[in-house]
Amino acid sequence: MPPATTTLRQQRLGSELRKLRERAGLTSTAAAALLGSPQARISNIEAGRYAVSADRVRTLARNYSCGDEAYVDALAGMTGARKRGWWEEYRDILPAGLLDLAELEHHASAMRVAVTVHMPGLLQTPEHARATMREAVPPLRPYEIEHRVSYRVKRQAVLFEGTPTPYTAIVHEAALRMGFGGPAVARAQLHHLVAVSEEPTVTVRVLPFGQTGFPASGQPITCTTGPVPQLDTIVLDTDHGCEFIDADAQLSRYRSVLDRMESRSLSETKSRDLIHHIAMTL
Known part of the structure; x- marks a missing residue:
């Protein structure tokens, strides 16, 4: 389920994943097909409304042909359960x-x-x-x-x-x-x-x-x-x-x-x- 509150950090992760998809020239529908998920899942991830795992981020980056390992590692580090600060x-x-x-x-x-x-x-x-x-x-x-x-x-x-x-x-x-x-x-x-x-x-x-x-x-x-x-x-x-x-x-x-x-x-x-x-x- 989408989180009750979307933080700036979650939104940033989503926006970075959207940038990767757009640079790859893929629509959200095409990206969802590569992932084997509904198109709404991609939209919710990119809006920061849906929690995404580090493995899922790496899969998305691979589907988007992103070879910048340091960048992908940094994005993966932004995932996981939201910790209460x-x-x-x-x-x-x-x-x-x-x-x-x-x-x-x-x-x-x-x-x-x-x-x-x-x-x-x-x-x-x-x-x-x-x-x-x-x-x-x-x-x-x-x-x-x-x-x-x-x-x-x-x-x-x-x-x-x-x-x-x-x-x-x-x-x-x-x-x-x-x-x-x-x-x-x-x-x-x-x-x-x-x-x-x-x-x-x-x-x-x-x-x-x-x-x-x-x-x-x-x-x-x-x-x-x-x-x-x-x-x-x-x-x-x-x-x-x-x-x-x-x-x-x-x-x-x-x-x-x-x-x-x-x-x-x-x-x-x-x-x-x-x-x-x-x-x-x-």
């Missing part, structure tokens, strides 16, 4: 896109983010997160803010517990000077940013005022790295929620944007020095 406790509390984001971060092998106004969510203190959420439009109720703060704090475990996920944050100087929550909260956030930047798997690079050129629109951009480049995902943090992008051309475009922003940023040491300086002026 910690984020599921928020399923009836927060928007589904936020839960998809946590699942995406959980499975990422590395992450890179660029921000211009807000601190990266995974590097925020609870007080800073709470202060920014009070500015939400429409306003969030106090209990809604607390739910989101606790969710954000739990997301941060991917960077600091177990086997930490390598993380690079490109932070514009404007974000360092926004002062959410007042001087005390802002200063504590900057000190926290310096402290976490000294972790071996966390890199913080500051894009300073005065740097010529700005190859981005200003919205937060996150690139989560998959087991193979084809399974990378771009996440755009918009006013209407998270937007997830996995089209090849767009992946290439946003990787280039992040590369250019990082190349124009200060070194890690100079970034820490600037953050220290700004904290001292608050």
Whole structure:
């Protein structure tokens, strides 16, 4: 039976299988015939509504003449019974896109983010997160803010517990000077940013005022790295929620944007020095 809830990860597996079928020039009816299944089975698999085994994925890839073993292995690794992650406790509390984001971060092998106004969510203190959420439009109720703060704090475990996920944050100087929550909260956030930047798997690079050129629109951009480049995902943090992008051309475009922003940023040491300086002026 199709799962009660379809997650972003299940949808991504289905969409990748659809890409393979279309590249092979096969209709869903033809693919079903090769598999010996009803056409509806292929449609449900590609929509992420039907659980599929690793063996079935390998059979489909073989039927679609896909010889990229690393890619097929990565797709096979996305199969199996859906495991309940910690984020599921928020399923009836927060928007589904936020839960998809946590699942995406959980499975990422590395992450890179660029921000211009807000601190990266995974590097925020609870007080800073709470202060920014009070500015939400429409306003969030106090209990809604607390739910989101606790969710954000739990997301941060991917960077600091177990086997930490390598993380690079490109932070514009404007974000360092926004002062959410007042001087005390802002200063504590900057000190926290310096402290976490000294972790071996966390890199913080500051894009300073005065740097010529700005190859981005200003919205937060996150690139989560998959087991193979084809399974990378771009996440755009918009006013209407998270937007997830996995089209090849767009992946290439946003990787280039992040590369250019990082190349124009200060070194890690100079970034820490600037953050220290700004904290001292608050």
